[in-house]
């Protein structure tokens with residue numbers, strides 16, 4: 001199930017971002033929490049693909065806790081959102097690499113590198129991802 005640009009609003013800034021938003025270019029490049037999906041669109045113990053600011057991101061719902069991470073496997077670029085989720089482990093559907101959705105760490109080969117993880121935040125019924 002893919003959710004692409006579910007919401008265009010990108011003004012959901014958060015003081016939790018920890019990024020200075022003071023001047024010039026730095027402000028333009030500052031990370032911001034962006035609405036990515038409604039929480040009820042992400043099935044419990046399931047995965048969805050979203051796209052935030054042009055970045056493909058996989059979201060895992062682990063018992064009601066949401067984890068966001070790079071949707072591109074570091075082996076041969078398959079979508080991790082198309083894989084299987086068991087607890088906090090996602091298994092790539094292509095060749096079986098495993099990643100920890102909390103940290104992005106590789107748990108099983110053949111993926112050579114971890115995937116990037118993104119902070120998440122809930123605001124009402126919306127899931128926000130920091131990008």
Ligand code: FES
Nearest residue numbers: 073075076092095
């Ligand atoms: S593309 Fe993911 S394990 Fe090969």
